[in-house]
Amino acid sequence: MTRARRRHIIRTRRTATGLALVGAISFLAGMTDATGLLLTGDFVSFMTGNTTRAALALSGGDVRHAAVLLSAIIVFVLGNAAGIVVAHRAGRRIFVVLCCVSLLLALASMMTLQDLLMTRFYMIVLAMGMVNVAVEHVEGLPIGLTYVTGALSRFGRGIGRWIIGDRRVDWTIQIVPWGGMILGAISGALMTRLVGAQALWLVSIFAMTLAIAALFIPRPLQRRFNQKIATPQSHPVRVR
Numbered sequence: 555m556t557r558a559r560r561r562h563i564i565r566t567r568r569t570a571t572g573l574a575l576v577g578a579i580s581f582l583a584g585m586t587d588a589t590g591l592l593l594t595g596d597f598v599s600f601m602t603g604n605t606t607r608a609a610l611a612l613s614g615g616d617v618r619h620a621a622v623l624l625s626a627i628i629v630f631v632l633g634n635a636a637g638i639v640v641a642h643r644a645g646r647r648i649f650v651v652l653c654c655v656s657l658l659l660a661l662a663s664m665m666t667l668q669d670l671l672m673t674r675f676y677m678i679v680l681a682m683g684m685v686n687v688a689v690e691h692v693e694g695l696p697i698g699l700t701y702v703t704g705a706l707s708r709f710g711r712g713i714g715r716w717i718i719g720d721r722r723v724d725w726t727i728q729i730v731p732w733g734g735m736i737l738g739a740i741s742g743a744l745m746t747r748l749v750g751a752q753a754l755w756l757v758s759i760f761a762m763t764l765a766i767a768a769l770f771i772p773r774p775l776q777r778r779f780n781q782k783i784a785t786p787q788s789h790p791v792r793v794r
Contacts, residue, residue, distance in 0.1 A: 571771060573730050575648070575689050578764055580731040583700040584738025585745070585760065586659065586682055589753045592746045594675045599682035599700035601627050622672070626679045633683020641687050646773060651688045652765035655681045656758045663754035678754075685761075702732040 583599055590598030597603045608623035637651055644650035658681035665674035682700050705728040712725025745753040 569727075572689065573727055575768070575771075576727075577730050577734040578767075579652075579685060579688055580700075580702075580734030581738035581741070582655075582757070582761055582764060583682060583685060584735040584740075585742035585757050586678060586738075587700070587735075588739040588742030589746045589757055590675070590678045590682075592743060593751055593754075594671070594678075596623060596626065596675065598626075598675070598678045599630070601630050602701070602703060622675075626676065629676045629679045630683040633680040634686055635683075636680070637684035637687035640684070646769065648688050648768040648771065649765050651684060652761055652768060655685045656761035656765060658684070659754055659758035659761060663751065663758060666751055702735050705729070705731045 587597065587599045590596075596607070604623045604626055608620045608627070611617070611620035611623065637654075640654060641647035641651050658677050662674045662677040662681070665671065665677070686700055708725055709728040709732075712723075712728070715725075716723070742753065742757065745756055749756075
């Protein structure tokens with residue numbers, strides 16, 4: 555086997571593993587978003603929608619609802635930040651991040667009292683913020699796990715480039731997170747309508763199952779799915 559052939563096989567395996575992860579985690583995000591929306595009436599990962607709804611609430615004088623949605627956006631951002639910190643300190647970052655997501659969802663599922671419903675909402679949002687850092691790109695192509703607007707935009711631009719003569723087709727992978735999201739959302743909606751708030755337990759179990767599956771992915775391969783952390787040591791100072 556030639557070196558070029560071996561590299562091609564390795565790259566294909568890396569891409570397949572990455573896309574399987576993206577599809578599975580997007581499925582998880584879709585389940586959680588549909589379940590959260592049905593239980594709370596607000597989005598738990600679609601912050602573009604929450605931004606628009608917060609603006610509409612403010613324009614209509616509903617300051618309380620606007621505050622809830624703007625707070626959710628802040629919590630989502632903090633979830634992304636917390637995910638990066640946790641992942642940076644973990645040897646097996648995908649496993650650890652998904653374990654944290656599973657734990658947060660399990661805790662949220664136990665908050666059934668009326669006084670705890672708002673806390674439950676924010677915990678689900680926090681979990682959805684964290685899950686974004688599990689996989690950040692596949693073979694250098696950016697991937698979104700809890701939102702698909704960017705993926706659909708990149709997919710559309712890829713079609714446009716193909717029409718004008720660019721025959722690269724790597725943009726087609728952007729349909730994977732959209733497919734995972736819609737299938738997950740259908741599953742989450744069906745589960746919630748069947749078992750109500752207990753659906754969060756099922757979503758938590760699914761997240762833990764993904765975490766366990768991630769243990770079988772070699773660490774060097776896992777690191778290829780995330781952006782490298784730029785540190786002061788990464789940029790040596792030039793002495794003039």
